[in-house]
Amino acid sequence: MGLQIVRFEKENVERWGVLKEDKIFVLQDTYSSLAQFLDEGKEEARKLYKQENGEKVSLNEVTFLSPVTAPARIVCQGANYSSHRAESGLEAKKPPFNLIFGKADSSLCGANTEIIRPANVQLLDYEIELGLIIGSEITGPVEITEDNLYQFVAGLVIFNDISARDVQLCQGQWLKGKSYRTFGPTGPYFYLLDQDEISSIYDLDIKLWVNEELRQSANTNQLLFKPLETINELSEIMNLSKGDLIVTGTTGGVAMNLAAEEMSKVSSLTTPYEEKVNIMLESQLKLNNYLKDGDVIRCSIKSADGTIDLGEQVNKVVPSKVTVS
Incomplete structure (x- = not known):
């Protein structure tokens, strides 16, 4: 069975721990990054989970931090579910290429961090x-196989x-429109997979609510470009390091909903x-x-039987007092 690993802050001190039931068993060693934890902390976490000795804290005593730590590459897949492609004014079928873009690691934030809406952004x-x-x-x-x-x-x-659509699409600035600080809530749990759980990647339920209204609901078996295919392709293009993050794309149900003609005009380099x-x-504000x-946004990802559970994010949107174009 895999482990739910957490990075947290208590009394202004950052620590790592392993979750068991409703307690965090605190790792004695401190790790400066996720990469260092992957190199040096996995065995400590496994032993601590089995022995249940040492310091422990309750979930309500801590502030969850992003388990992905900077510096890290954040490599994103776009339009990777048919339902999201359709609502974005694209053909729903699998496209001829994998849409890849980047996101700044300074966007990373915790699972309960407030999301700051930039003053210039209307389409968040x-x-x-x-x-x-x-x-x-x-x-x-590298040749990566299921084995x-x-x-x-x-x-x-x-x-x-989190995406500023009026920057991402109007300016054609995907990196910019997706990289504002707090635009990347991550965690609360880093689920450390066991070897025999790797196939579970292809069968996880993902759900997102806004103000307790279910907006997004899908299963990762609907991904068009699967993780195996994507990592193989990326290995031919770029270096990746321990602790880097690949995000696999979102499903239908986002706020944005564009007709094909609207998407064509907005994405064209010749449109003023x-x-x-x-x-x-004009097309988006009326959607409300x-x-x-x-x-308040709430997110969860877990297997149908509950054996794999990545926890729950709850983030509130707040306004920025600083104008950035």
């Missing part, structure tokens, strides 16, 4: 995604790819910027689904 959106934690260094093309995938995927996290803004605001100040 949510995207629940399954996050894969890289467990082995990749410095060149050795466990060597490259150390574990799983919930990731909410002001026209893109008008298209987005975009995040507003005070909204």
Whole structure:
């Protein structure tokens, strides 16, 4: 059985621990990064889980921190569920290529951190995604199979790819529109996979609520480009390090809903910027689904039988007092 690992803060001190029932058993060694934990802390966590000795704290005594630590690459897959492709004005079928983009690691924040809406952003959106934690260094093309995938995927996290649609699409700035600080709630648990659990990646229920209204609900068996395929492709392009994060895309139910013609105009390099803004605001603000100040987002990812549970995120949207274009 895998372990639920947490990184947390108590009395202004950052620590790592392993969750068992409603208690966190605190690891005695301190780890400066997720990569260091993967190198040096896994065995300590397994022993602590079995022995149940030493310091322990309750969940309500701590502040959860992102288990993914900077510096880290955040590699994102876009439009990787048919339902999300359809609502984005794209063909629902699997496309001829895997859409890959990046997100700044300064967007990482905890599972209960407030999400700060930039003052210039009117179209703030949510995207629940399954996050894969890289467990082995990749410095060149590798042949990854179902038999050795466990060597490259150390574990799983919930990731909410918060997105400023009016920046992402109107400006054509995916990195910018998705990288504002607090736009990457992660955790609360890093589920450290056992080798025999690796196939569970393909059968996890993902759900997101806004103000307790269920907006997104799917299963990872609906992913178009699967983790095995994606990591193989990425290995041919770029280096990946232990502790890096691959987020596998979101399902249907986001706030954004564009017709094919609208998406074509907004994504075209020849459409003037002001026209893109008008298209987005006129078509999207009337939907009334975009995040507003005070909204509360709740996310969960787990297996149907509950053996794999990545915990629950609860994040509130608050306004920024700083204007950034």
